[in-house]
Protein backbone atom coordinates (compact mmCIF):
# COMPACT_ATOMS: atom_id res chain seq x y z
CA UNK A 228 0.00 0.00 0.00
CA UNK A 229 2.99 2.30 0.45
CA UNK A 230 3.51 2.10 -3.30
CA UNK A 231 -0.08 3.04 -4.18
CA UNK A 232 1.03 6.52 -5.15
CA UNK A 233 2.81 5.15 -8.18
CA UNK A 234 -0.56 4.57 -9.87
CA UNK A 235 -2.14 1.16 -10.45
CA UNK A 236 -5.35 -0.63 -11.32
CA UNK A 237 -4.96 -4.08 -9.66
CA UNK A 238 -3.17 -5.52 -6.66
CA UNK A 239 -2.05 -8.90 -5.45
CA UNK A 240 0.08 -10.84 -3.00
CA UNK A 241 1.57 -14.33 -2.78
CA UNK A 242 3.02 -16.02 0.27
CA UNK A 243 4.84 -19.28 0.69
CA UNK A 244 4.34 -21.63 3.62
CA UNK A 245 5.02 -25.33 3.95
CA UNK A 246 5.64 -25.94 0.26
CA UNK A 247 2.48 -24.21 -0.82
CA UNK A 248 2.16 -20.87 -2.58
CA UNK A 249 -1.07 -19.00 -1.88
CA UNK A 250 -2.21 -16.06 -3.95
CA UNK A 251 -4.78 -13.32 -3.34
CA UNK A 252 -5.31 -10.78 -6.11
CA UNK A 253 -7.92 -8.74 -7.91
CA UNK A 254 -8.48 -5.60 -9.90
CA UNK A 255 -9.02 -2.42 -7.91
CA UNK A 256 -7.42 -0.94 -4.85
CA UNK A 257 -5.07 -2.60 -2.36
CA UNK A 258 -7.69 -2.17 0.36
CA UNK A 259 -10.03 -4.53 -1.56
CA UNK A 260 -7.54 -7.31 -0.93
CA UNK A 261 -8.31 -7.27 2.80
CA UNK A 262 -11.83 -8.56 2.16
CA UNK A 263 -10.97 -11.41 -0.20
CA UNK A 264 -11.45 -14.99 1.00
CA UNK A 265 -8.07 -15.80 -0.61
CA UNK A 266 -6.35 -13.23 1.59
CA UNK A 267 -7.55 -14.97 4.73
CA UNK A 268 -5.77 -18.14 3.54
CA UNK A 269 -2.37 -16.47 3.18
CA UNK A 270 0.26 -17.89 5.51
CA UNK A 271 3.99 -17.61 5.96
CA UNK A 272 6.72 -15.08 6.56
CA UNK A 273 7.98 -14.70 3.01
CA UNK A 274 5.92 -13.04 0.34
CA UNK A 275 5.79 -10.91 -2.78
CA UNK A 276 3.23 -8.29 -3.69
CA UNK A 277 2.43 -6.02 -6.57
CA UNK A 278 0.35 -3.12 -7.78
CA UNK A 279 -0.27 -3.50 -11.51
CA UNK A 280 -0.68 -0.74 -14.08
CA UNK A 281 -2.17 -2.57 -17.06
CA UNK A 282 -0.11 -2.82 -20.23
CA UNK A 283 -1.00 -6.25 -21.69
CA UNK A 284 -4.59 -7.25 -20.91
CA UNK A 285 -7.32 -5.33 -19.12
CA UNK A 286 -7.32 -4.83 -15.37
CA UNK A 287 -8.85 -8.09 -14.06
CA UNK A 288 -8.27 -10.74 -11.43
CA UNK A 289 -6.64 -13.12 -13.92
CA UNK A 290 -4.30 -10.48 -15.30
CA UNK A 291 -3.26 -9.24 -11.83
CA UNK A 292 0.09 -10.28 -10.41
CA UNK A 293 1.49 -12.48 -8.87
CA UNK A 294 1.44 -15.02 -11.71
CA UNK A 295 2.11 -18.72 -11.17
CA UNK A 296 3.65 -21.30 -13.48
CA UNK A 297 1.45 -24.22 -14.56
CA UNK A 298 2.71 -26.44 -11.73
CA UNK A 299 2.10 -23.68 -9.13
CA UNK A 300 5.69 -24.03 -7.94
CA UNK A 301 6.87 -20.55 -8.87
CA UNK A 302 5.23 -17.16 -8.31
CA UNK A 303 6.40 -13.96 -9.97
CA UNK A 304 5.61 -10.26 -9.82
CA UNK A 305 6.96 -8.11 -12.63
CA UNK A 306 7.26 -4.44 -13.41
CA UNK A 307 8.14 -3.51 -16.98
CA UNK A 308 7.28 -4.92 -20.40
CA UNK A 309 8.49 -8.08 -22.12
CA UNK A 310 8.69 -7.21 -25.81
CA UNK A 311 9.30 -10.75 -27.13
CA UNK A 312 6.67 -12.45 -24.97
CA UNK A 313 4.66 -13.76 -27.94
CA UNK A 314 7.51 -15.81 -29.35
CA UNK A 315 8.43 -17.09 -25.89
CA UNK A 316 4.80 -17.94 -25.21
CA UNK A 317 4.59 -19.88 -28.49
CA UNK A 318 7.75 -21.77 -27.63
CA UNK A 319 6.31 -22.69 -24.21
CA UNK A 320 2.95 -23.71 -25.72
CA UNK A 321 4.83 -26.03 -28.08
CA UNK A 322 6.42 -27.53 -24.99
CA UNK A 323 3.08 -28.24 -23.34
CA UNK A 324 2.52 -25.11 -21.26
CA UNK A 325 -0.83 -23.32 -21.19
CA UNK A 326 -1.73 -19.73 -20.29
CA UNK A 327 -4.72 -18.23 -18.55
CA UNK A 328 -3.98 -14.49 -18.65
CA UNK A 329 -3.39 -11.95 -21.41
CA UNK A 330 -0.23 -10.68 -19.75
CA UNK A 331 3.34 -10.73 -20.93
CA UNK A 332 4.34 -11.62 -17.35
CA UNK A 333 2.78 -15.08 -17.23
CA UNK A 334 5.51 -16.44 -19.48
CA UNK A 335 8.13 -15.69 -16.82
CA UNK A 336 7.23 -18.24 -14.10
CA UNK A 337 6.65 -20.82 -16.85
CA UNK A 338 9.97 -20.09 -18.49
CA UNK A 339 11.72 -20.44 -15.13
CA UNK A 340 9.95 -23.77 -14.65
CA UNK A 341 10.96 -24.86 -18.15
CA UNK A 342 14.65 -24.10 -17.56
CA UNK A 343 14.55 -25.53 -14.05
CA UNK A 344 13.35 -28.89 -15.39
CA UNK A 345 15.98 -28.91 -18.11
CA UNK A 346 18.80 -28.46 -15.57
CA UNK A 347 20.22 -31.78 -14.33
CA UNK A 348 21.96 -30.19 -11.33
CA UNK A 349 20.79 -30.62 -7.75
CA UNK A 350 22.77 -27.82 -6.12
CA UNK A 351 21.62 -24.61 -4.39
CA UNK A 352 22.00 -22.54 -7.52
CA UNK A 353 19.68 -24.56 -9.72
CA UNK A 354 16.74 -22.17 -9.39
CA UNK A 355 19.01 -19.16 -9.81
CA UNK A 356 20.37 -20.65 -13.05
CA UNK A 357 16.82 -21.10 -14.33
CA UNK A 358 16.05 -17.46 -13.48
CA UNK A 359 19.23 -16.32 -15.23
CA UNK A 360 18.39 -18.32 -18.38
CA UNK A 361 14.92 -16.83 -18.31
CA UNK A 362 16.25 -13.28 -17.98
CA UNK A 363 18.75 -13.90 -20.77
CA UNK A 364 15.88 -14.76 -23.09
CA UNK A 365 13.74 -11.74 -22.20
CA UNK A 366 13.81 -8.59 -24.32
CA UNK A 367 12.39 -5.50 -22.67
CA UNK A 368 12.39 -4.14 -19.16
CA UNK A 369 11.77 -5.97 -15.93
CA UNK A 370 12.16 -5.97 -12.23
CA UNK A 371 11.19 -9.36 -10.84
CA UNK A 372 10.45 -10.83 -7.45
CA UNK A 373 10.38 -14.62 -7.56
CA UNK A 374 9.14 -17.03 -4.94
CA UNK A 375 9.40 -20.80 -5.35
CA UNK A 376 8.66 -24.04 -3.58
CA UNK A 377 12.07 -25.18 -4.80
CA UNK A 378 13.77 -22.76 -2.37
CA UNK A 379 11.09 -22.12 0.25
CA UNK A 380 13.14 -19.83 2.53
CA UNK A 381 14.45 -17.66 -0.26
CA UNK A 382 13.38 -15.09 -2.74
CA UNK A 383 15.18 -14.22 -5.96
CA UNK A 384 15.07 -10.72 -7.37
CA UNK A 385 16.64 -9.14 -10.42
CA UNK A 386 16.20 -5.98 -12.45
CA UNK A 387 16.78 -4.70 -15.96
CA UNK A 388 15.80 -1.09 -16.69
CA UNK A 389 13.03 -1.08 -14.06
CA UNK A 390 13.65 0.07 -10.49
CA UNK A 391 14.25 -2.27 -7.57
CA UNK A 392 16.00 -1.78 -4.24
CA UNK A 393 16.89 -4.22 -1.49
CA UNK A 394 16.55 -3.10 2.13
CA UNK A 395 18.73 -4.72 4.77
CA UNK A 396 16.94 -5.38 8.05
CA UNK A 397 17.74 -7.27 11.21
CA UNK A 398 16.40 -10.82 10.97
CA UNK A 399 14.31 -9.62 8.04
CA UNK A 400 15.06 -8.25 4.59
CA UNK A 401 13.02 -6.25 2.12
CA UNK A 402 12.64 -5.59 -1.58
CA UNK A 403 10.70 -2.73 -3.17
CA UNK A 404 10.46 -0.62 -6.29
CA UNK A 405 11.11 2.52 -4.34
CA UNK A 406 12.98 3.54 -1.22
CA UNK A 407 10.13 5.39 0.59
CA UNK A 408 8.02 2.19 0.62
CA UNK A 409 10.31 0.47 3.11
CA UNK A 410 11.92 3.45 4.78
CA UNK A 411 10.11 2.81 8.04
CA UNK A 412 11.81 -0.61 8.29
CA UNK A 413 15.35 0.17 7.25
CA UNK A 414 17.63 2.95 6.11
CA UNK A 415 20.28 0.64 4.65
CA UNK A 416 19.76 -0.11 1.00
CA UNK A 417 21.49 -2.04 -1.74
CA UNK A 418 21.02 -0.38 -5.13
CA UNK A 419 21.05 -2.89 -7.96
CA UNK A 420 22.57 -2.64 -11.40
CA UNK A 421 20.99 -4.29 -14.43
CA UNK A 422 21.22 -8.09 -14.39
CA UNK A 423 22.43 -8.34 -10.80
CA UNK A 424 20.71 -11.29 -9.14
CA UNK A 425 19.89 -11.30 -5.44
CA UNK A 426 19.15 -14.37 -3.36
CA UNK A 427 17.51 -13.28 -0.13
CA UNK A 428 16.40 -15.07 2.95
CA UNK A 429 15.37 -13.76 6.35
CA UNK A 430 19.03 -13.53 7.51
CA UNK A 431 21.05 -13.48 4.35
CA UNK A 432 21.48 -11.47 1.17
CA UNK A 433 23.73 -12.77 -1.59
CA UNK A 434 24.48 -10.95 -4.83
CA UNK A 435 25.47 -12.46 -8.18
CA UNK A 436 26.54 -10.80 -11.40
CA UNK A 437 25.21 -11.49 -14.89
CA UNK A 438 27.30 -14.68 -15.06
CA UNK A 439 26.17 -15.81 -11.62
CA UNK A 440 29.53 -15.18 -9.97
CA UNK A 441 28.97 -14.08 -6.39
CA UNK A 442 29.81 -10.40 -5.83
CA UNK A 443 29.84 -8.14 -2.80
CA UNK A 444 27.91 -4.90 -2.63
CA UNK A 445 27.98 -1.95 -0.25
CA UNK A 446 24.88 -0.56 1.41
CA UNK A 447 23.82 3.04 0.88
CA UNK A 448 22.36 4.71 3.95
CA UNK A 449 19.41 6.93 3.19
CA UNK A 450 19.16 10.01 5.38
CA UNK A 451 15.48 10.85 4.73
CA UNK A 452 13.45 10.06 7.79
CA UNK A 453 10.32 7.96 7.41
CA UNK A 454 8.21 11.06 8.17
CA UNK A 455 9.44 12.61 4.95
CA UNK A 456 7.53 9.92 3.10
CA UNK A 457 4.39 10.31 5.22
CA UNK A 458 1.56 12.80 4.93
CA UNK A 459 2.64 14.54 8.11
CA UNK A 460 -0.89 15.64 9.05
CA UNK A 461 -1.85 16.85 5.57
CA UNK A 462 -4.92 15.49 3.83
CA UNK A 463 -2.96 14.53 0.73
CA UNK A 464 0.65 14.12 -0.31
CA UNK A 465 0.19 16.72 -3.03
CA UNK A 466 -0.85 19.42 -0.58
CA UNK A 467 1.98 18.48 1.74
CA UNK A 468 4.46 18.67 -1.13
CA UNK A 469 3.14 22.04 -2.30
CA UNK A 470 3.37 23.40 1.23
CA UNK A 471 6.86 22.07 1.86
CA UNK A 472 8.33 23.81 -1.18
CA UNK A 473 10.10 26.49 0.89
CA UNK A 474 11.91 23.69 2.76
CA UNK A 475 12.61 21.67 -0.38
CA UNK A 476 14.03 24.72 -2.17
CA UNK A 477 16.17 25.56 0.86
CA UNK A 478 17.68 22.07 0.64
CA UNK A 479 18.31 22.42 -3.09
CA UNK A 480 19.89 25.84 -2.70
CA UNK A 481 21.82 24.79 0.41
CA UNK A 482 23.69 22.11 -1.44
CA UNK A 483 24.58 24.33 -4.41
CA UNK A 484 24.81 28.02 -3.53
CA UNK A 485 27.05 28.90 -0.68
CA UNK A 486 26.64 32.66 -0.21
CA UNK A 487 27.88 33.90 -3.53
CA UNK A 488 29.64 30.74 -4.65
CA UNK A 489 28.08 28.05 -6.82
CA UNK A 490 29.13 24.56 -5.90
CA UNK A 491 29.11 21.68 -8.38
CA UNK A 492 32.08 19.71 -7.16
CA UNK A 493 30.95 16.67 -9.18
CA UNK A 494 31.52 18.62 -12.41
CA UNK A 495 34.47 20.79 -11.48
CA UNK A 496 37.56 19.83 -13.42
CA UNK A 497 35.74 18.51 -16.51
CA UNK A 498 33.65 21.62 -17.10
CA UNK A 499 36.49 23.98 -17.94
CA UNK A 500 36.15 27.19 -19.93
CA UNK A 501 37.71 25.36 -22.85
CA UNK A 502 35.12 22.58 -22.74
CA UNK A 503 32.11 24.84 -22.24
CA UNK A 504 33.17 27.20 -25.04
CA UNK A 505 33.61 24.25 -27.39
CA UNK A 506 29.91 23.37 -27.05
CA UNK A 507 27.71 23.98 -30.07
CA UNK A 508 24.56 23.38 -28.12
CA UNK A 509 22.96 22.08 -24.97
CA UNK A 510 20.01 19.69 -25.10
CA UNK A 511 17.62 19.48 -22.19
CA UNK A 512 15.65 16.27 -22.52
CA UNK A 513 12.83 15.14 -20.22
CA UNK A 514 9.13 14.24 -20.00
CA UNK A 515 6.08 15.98 -18.58
CA UNK A 516 6.72 18.42 -15.78
CA UNK A 517 10.47 17.92 -15.97
CA UNK A 518 10.34 18.92 -19.65
CA UNK A 519 8.51 22.10 -18.61
CA UNK A 520 11.45 22.90 -16.36
CA UNK A 521 13.61 22.72 -19.47
CA UNK A 522 11.37 25.24 -21.22
CA UNK A 523 11.67 27.60 -18.24
CA UNK A 524 15.46 27.50 -18.08
CA UNK A 525 16.23 27.48 -21.82
CA UNK A 526 16.15 31.25 -21.91
CA UNK A 527 18.22 31.53 -18.71
CA UNK A 528 21.04 29.38 -20.09
CA UNK A 529 21.00 31.05 -23.52
CA UNK A 530 20.95 34.49 -21.97
CA UNK A 531 23.67 33.88 -19.38
CA UNK A 532 25.93 31.41 -21.19
CA UNK A 533 25.34 32.38 -24.85
CA UNK A 534 24.99 28.73 -25.81
CA UNK A 535 22.09 27.56 -27.96
CA UNK A 536 19.68 25.38 -25.96
CA UNK A 537 17.18 22.88 -27.39
CA UNK A 538 14.49 21.42 -25.15
CA UNK A 539 13.12 18.10 -26.26
CA UNK A 540 10.55 15.55 -25.17
CA UNK A 541 12.44 12.34 -24.42
CA UNK A 542 10.02 10.05 -26.29
CA UNK A 543 10.50 12.17 -29.44
CA UNK A 544 14.22 12.77 -29.06
CA UNK A 545 15.04 9.06 -28.81
CA UNK A 546 13.45 8.23 -32.16
CA UNK A 547 14.39 11.18 -34.32
CA UNK A 548 18.14 10.87 -34.80
CA UNK A 549 18.93 14.23 -33.15
CA UNK A 550 22.05 16.16 -34.08
CA UNK A 551 24.17 15.27 -31.08
CA UNK A 552 27.95 14.85 -31.01
CA UNK A 553 30.95 15.48 -28.78
CA UNK A 554 30.27 19.22 -29.04
CA UNK A 555 26.92 18.72 -27.34
CA UNK A 556 26.08 18.67 -23.66
CA UNK A 557 22.87 16.76 -22.88
CA UNK A 558 21.09 17.38 -19.60
CA UNK A 559 18.37 14.94 -18.54
CA UNK A 560 15.83 16.00 -15.95
CA UNK A 561 13.86 13.38 -14.06
CA UNK A 562 12.39 13.51 -10.58
CA UNK A 563 12.22 9.73 -10.27
CA UNK A 564 15.30 8.97 -12.32
CA UNK A 565 13.37 5.99 -13.69
CA UNK A 566 11.47 7.39 -16.67
CA UNK A 567 12.05 4.88 -19.48
CA UNK A 568 12.07 7.40 -22.35
CA UNK A 569 14.44 9.77 -20.58
CA UNK A 570 16.87 6.95 -19.84
CA UNK A 571 16.70 5.74 -23.45
CA UNK A 572 17.37 9.29 -24.68
CA UNK A 573 20.36 9.47 -22.36
CA UNK A 574 21.80 6.22 -23.68
CA UNK A 575 21.37 7.47 -27.24
CA UNK A 576 23.19 10.73 -26.46
CA UNK A 577 26.09 8.83 -24.95
CA UNK A 578 26.33 6.63 -28.03
CA UNK A 579 26.52 9.78 -30.13
CA UNK A 580 29.43 11.07 -28.07
CA UNK A 581 27.77 13.77 -25.95
CA UNK A 582 28.63 14.48 -22.32
CA UNK A 583 25.59 13.72 -20.19
CA UNK A 584 24.33 15.13 -16.91
CA UNK A 585 21.37 13.65 -15.02
CA UNK A 586 19.43 15.86 -12.64
CA UNK A 587 17.25 13.80 -10.36
CA UNK A 588 15.74 13.62 -6.91
CA UNK A 589 16.21 9.93 -6.25
CA UNK A 590 19.56 8.72 -5.03
CA UNK A 591 20.85 5.70 -6.90
CA UNK A 592 18.00 5.80 -9.44
CA UNK A 593 18.60 4.15 -12.81
CA UNK A 594 19.40 7.41 -14.57
CA UNK A 595 22.33 8.06 -12.25
CA UNK A 596 23.88 4.77 -13.31
CA UNK A 597 23.85 5.78 -16.95
CA UNK A 598 24.82 9.45 -16.88
CA UNK A 599 28.39 10.73 -16.91
CA UNK A 600 27.50 13.10 -14.05
CA UNK A 601 24.58 13.06 -11.61
CA UNK A 602 23.32 16.01 -9.65
CA UNK A 603 20.65 15.59 -6.98
CA UNK A 604 17.94 18.13 -6.20
CA UNK A 605 17.61 16.97 -2.57
CA UNK A 606 13.93 17.94 -2.48
CA UNK A 607 12.94 14.92 -0.34
CA UNK A 608 10.64 12.12 -1.53
CA UNK A 609 7.89 13.22 -3.89
CA UNK A 610 4.96 10.84 -3.54
CA UNK A 611 1.97 12.53 -5.22
CA UNK A 612 1.64 11.68 -8.90
CA UNK A 613 1.31 15.37 -9.73
CA UNK A 614 4.81 16.75 -9.50
CA UNK A 615 5.15 20.02 -7.56
CA UNK A 616 8.26 20.42 -5.43
CA UNK A 617 10.30 18.51 -7.99
CA UNK A 618 9.46 21.23 -10.54
CA UNK A 619 10.44 24.16 -8.36
CA UNK A 620 13.59 22.48 -7.08
CA UNK A 621 14.68 21.59 -10.63
CA UNK A 622 14.17 25.17 -11.82
CA UNK A 623 16.29 26.40 -8.89
CA UNK A 624 19.02 23.85 -9.53
CA UNK A 625 19.14 24.50 -13.28
CA UNK A 626 19.31 28.25 -12.69
CA UNK A 627 22.25 27.83 -10.32
CA UNK A 628 23.89 25.55 -12.90
CA UNK A 629 23.41 28.22 -15.59
CA UNK A 630 25.08 30.78 -13.32
CA UNK A 631 27.92 28.35 -12.64
CA UNK A 632 28.53 27.83 -16.36
CA UNK A 633 28.25 31.58 -17.05
CA UNK A 634 30.87 32.30 -14.39
CA UNK A 635 33.28 29.82 -15.94
CA UNK A 636 32.61 31.19 -19.41
CA UNK A 637 32.60 34.85 -18.38
CA UNK A 638 29.60 35.45 -20.64
CA UNK A 639 27.31 37.32 -18.25
CA UNK A 640 27.43 40.59 -16.46
CA UNK A 641 28.78 40.05 -12.93
CA UNK A 642 26.13 42.30 -11.38
CA UNK A 643 23.33 40.37 -13.10
CA UNK A 644 24.66 37.08 -11.70
CA UNK A 645 24.93 38.58 -8.22
CA UNK A 646 21.34 39.79 -8.51
CA UNK A 647 20.02 36.39 -9.59
CA UNK A 648 21.86 34.68 -6.73
CA UNK A 649 20.40 37.15 -4.26
CA UNK A 650 16.95 36.45 -5.66
CA UNK A 651 17.49 32.69 -5.43
CA UNK A 652 18.43 32.95 -1.77
CA UNK A 653 15.23 34.92 -1.10
CA UNK A 654 13.00 32.33 -2.78
CA UNK A 655 12.07 30.14 0.23
CA UNK A 656 10.71 33.17 2.14
CA UNK A 657 8.89 34.40 -0.93
CA UNK A 658 7.25 31.03 -1.57
CA UNK A 659 5.99 31.19 2.01
CA UNK A 660 4.37 34.51 1.07
CA UNK A 661 2.81 33.06 -2.07
CA UNK A 662 1.36 30.10 -0.16
CA UNK A 663 -0.85 32.59 1.70
CA UNK A 664 -3.01 32.89 -1.44
CA UNK A 665 -4.49 29.54 -0.45
CA UNK A 666 -7.88 30.98 0.56
CA UNK A 667 -8.32 33.17 -2.47
CA UNK A 668 -7.49 30.25 -4.75
CA UNK A 669 -9.94 27.98 -2.92
CA UNK A 670 -12.71 30.51 -3.58
CA UNK A 671 -11.88 30.68 -7.27
CA UNK A 672 -11.68 26.87 -7.44
CA UNK A 673 -15.21 26.62 -6.00
CA UNK A 674 -16.40 28.93 -8.78
CA UNK A 675 -14.87 27.09 -11.70
CA UNK A 676 -14.60 23.45 -10.70
CA UNK A 677 -17.41 22.37 -13.02
CA UNK A 678 -15.86 23.98 -16.09
CA UNK A 679 -15.17 21.84 -19.16
CA UNK A 680 -12.24 23.85 -20.53
CA UNK A 681 -9.63 26.17 -19.06
CA UNK A 682 -7.03 28.12 -21.04
CA UNK A 683 -3.63 29.21 -19.75
CA UNK A 684 -1.81 32.10 -21.42
CA UNK A 685 1.61 33.70 -21.10
CA UNK A 686 4.54 34.96 -23.12
CA UNK A 687 8.23 34.06 -22.86
CA UNK A 688 9.02 32.37 -19.57
CA UNK A 689 5.39 32.92 -18.53
CA UNK A 690 4.26 30.69 -21.36
CA UNK A 691 6.46 27.91 -19.99
CA UNK A 692 4.86 28.41 -16.56
CA UNK A 693 1.39 28.40 -18.17
CA UNK A 694 2.14 25.00 -19.72
CA UNK A 695 2.95 23.51 -16.36
CA UNK A 696 -0.18 25.06 -14.80
CA UNK A 697 -2.26 23.53 -17.57
CA UNK A 698 -0.70 20.07 -17.17
CA UNK A 699 -1.31 20.14 -13.41
CA UNK A 700 -4.98 20.99 -13.94
CA UNK A 701 -5.70 18.23 -16.43
CA UNK A 702 -3.79 15.59 -14.49
CA UNK A 703 -5.71 15.82 -11.27
CA UNK A 704 -9.00 17.59 -12.08
CA UNK A 705 -9.72 15.92 -15.45
CA UNK A 706 -10.71 19.31 -16.86
CA UNK A 707 -9.61 19.80 -20.43
CA UNK A 708 -7.07 22.58 -20.50
CA UNK A 709 -4.63 24.05 -22.97
CA UNK A 710 -1.85 26.56 -22.73
CA UNK A 711 -0.84 28.99 -25.43
CA UNK A 712 1.73 31.65 -26.05
CA UNK A 713 -0.65 34.60 -25.54
CA UNK A 714 0.19 36.11 -28.92
CA UNK A 715 -0.58 32.87 -30.75
CA UNK A 716 -4.17 32.66 -29.57
CA UNK A 717 -5.60 34.86 -32.28
CA UNK A 718 -4.13 32.60 -34.95
CA UNK A 719 -6.93 30.11 -34.46
CA UNK A 720 -7.57 29.00 -30.90
CA UNK A 721 -9.40 32.18 -29.92
CA UNK A 722 -12.34 30.60 -31.74
CA UNK A 723 -12.74 28.42 -28.64
CA UNK A 724 -13.21 31.37 -26.31
CA UNK A 725 -16.87 31.97 -25.49
CA UNK A 726 -18.91 33.49 -22.75
CA UNK A 727 -17.96 32.19 -19.30
CA UNK A 728 -14.86 30.23 -20.30
CA UNK A 729 -11.99 30.46 -17.79
CA UNK A 730 -8.64 31.94 -18.80
CA UNK A 731 -5.62 31.97 -16.53
CA UNK A 732 -2.89 34.50 -17.36
CA UNK A 733 0.70 34.47 -16.10
CA UNK A 734 2.60 37.77 -16.22
CA UNK A 735 6.00 38.05 -14.58
CA UNK A 736 8.13 39.37 -17.43
CA UNK A 737 8.15 43.14 -17.32
CA UNK A 738 9.12 43.42 -20.99
CA UNK A 739 6.13 41.36 -22.11
CA UNK A 740 3.45 42.17 -19.56
CA UNK A 741 1.72 44.87 -21.64
CA UNK A 742 1.44 42.51 -24.60
CA UNK A 743 -0.07 39.75 -22.48
CA UNK A 744 -2.50 42.17 -20.86
CA UNK A 745 -3.73 43.12 -24.35
CA UNK A 746 -4.23 39.47 -25.26
CA UNK A 747 -6.16 38.82 -22.07
CA UNK A 748 -8.23 41.91 -22.77
CA UNK A 749 -9.20 40.24 -26.04
CA UNK A 750 -10.56 37.17 -24.24
CA UNK A 751 -12.34 39.28 -21.63
CA UNK A 752 -14.11 41.06 -24.49
CA UNK A 753 -15.34 37.65 -25.60
CA UNK A 754 -16.77 36.88 -22.17
CA UNK A 755 -13.90 35.01 -20.43
CA UNK A 756 -13.57 34.79 -16.62
CA UNK A 757 -9.96 35.54 -15.70
CA UNK A 758 -7.47 34.69 -13.01
CA UNK A 759 -4.10 36.36 -13.30
CA UNK A 760 -0.84 35.53 -11.50
CA UNK A 761 1.52 38.48 -11.62
CA UNK A 762 4.17 40.54 -9.90
CA UNK A 763 3.91 43.40 -12.39
CA UNK A 764 2.26 46.77 -12.22
CA UNK A 765 -1.05 46.02 -13.94
CA UNK A 766 -4.57 47.46 -13.82
CA UNK A 767 -6.15 44.82 -11.59
CA UNK A 768 -9.70 46.07 -12.07
CA UNK A 769 -10.03 44.39 -15.46
CA UNK A 770 -9.53 40.81 -14.14
CA UNK A 771 -11.81 38.71 -11.93
CA UNK A 772 -9.02 37.59 -9.59
CA UNK A 773 -5.40 38.70 -9.38
CA UNK A 774 -2.91 36.71 -7.32
CA UNK A 775 -0.05 39.01 -6.43
CA UNK A 776 3.26 37.27 -6.06
CA UNK A 777 6.45 38.91 -4.75
CA UNK A 778 8.77 40.63 -7.17
CA UNK A 779 11.77 38.63 -8.23
CA UNK A 780 14.27 38.30 -11.03
CA UNK A 781 12.38 37.07 -14.08
CA UNK A 782 14.66 34.02 -14.45
CA UNK A 783 13.39 32.58 -11.16
CA UNK A 784 9.80 33.79 -11.39
CA UNK A 785 8.48 30.30 -12.36
CA UNK A 786 9.31 29.14 -8.84
CA UNK A 787 6.86 31.65 -7.40
CA UNK A 788 4.28 31.86 -10.19
CA UNK A 789 3.65 28.12 -10.40
CA UNK A 790 2.59 27.84 -6.74
CA UNK A 791 -0.91 29.45 -7.14
CA UNK A 792 -1.46 27.27 -10.21
CA UNK A 793 -0.53 24.11 -8.27
CA UNK A 794 -2.98 25.14 -5.56
CA UNK A 795 -5.67 25.90 -8.13
CA UNK A 796 -5.50 22.41 -9.61
CA UNK A 797 -5.37 20.89 -6.12
CA UNK A 798 -8.48 22.69 -4.85
CA UNK A 799 -10.44 22.05 -8.05
CA UNK A 800 -9.67 18.36 -7.73
CA UNK A 801 -10.76 18.38 -4.08
CA UNK A 802 -13.94 20.26 -4.95
CA UNK A 803 -14.74 17.56 -7.50
CA UNK A 804 -14.13 14.88 -4.87
CA UNK A 805 -11.32 13.24 -6.85
CA UNK A 806 -8.37 11.25 -5.58
CA UNK A 807 -5.71 13.97 -5.79
CA UNK A 808 -2.71 11.77 -5.14
CA UNK A 809 -3.73 8.94 -7.43
CA UNK A 810 -5.28 10.41 -10.56
CA UNK A 811 -6.80 7.96 -13.01
CA UNK A 812 -4.61 6.30 -15.64
CA UNK A 813 -1.43 7.91 -14.33
CA UNK A 814 1.65 6.38 -12.74
CA UNK A 815 4.24 8.24 -10.69
CA UNK A 816 7.19 6.64 -12.42
CA UNK A 817 6.65 5.93 -16.08
CA UNK A 818 9.05 3.03 -16.37
CA UNK A 819 7.62 1.77 -19.66
CA UNK A 820 7.72 3.70 -22.92
Ligand code: M6R
Pocket residue numbers: 514515516517560561562563564565566569612613614615699702813815816817
Ligand atom coordinates in the same frame (compact mmCIF):
# COMPACT_ATOMS: atom_id res chain seq x y z
O1 M6R B 1 10.15 11.22 -12.83
P1 M6R B 1 10.17 12.13 -14.02
O2 M6R B 1 10.47 13.55 -13.65
O3 M6R B 1 11.06 11.65 -15.12
O4 M6R B 1 8.68 12.10 -14.58
C1 M6R B 1 8.36 12.75 -15.78
C2 M6R B 1 6.87 12.85 -15.94
O5 M6R B 1 6.29 11.58 -16.01
C3 M6R B 1 6.22 13.61 -14.79
O6 M6R B 1 6.77 14.88 -14.65
C4 M6R B 1 4.69 13.73 -15.03
O7 M6R B 1 4.44 14.57 -16.10
C5 M6R B 1 4.05 14.23 -13.73
N1 M6R B 1 2.94 13.40 -13.40
C6 M6R B 1 3.59 15.63 -13.82
O8 M6R B 1 2.92 16.06 -12.69
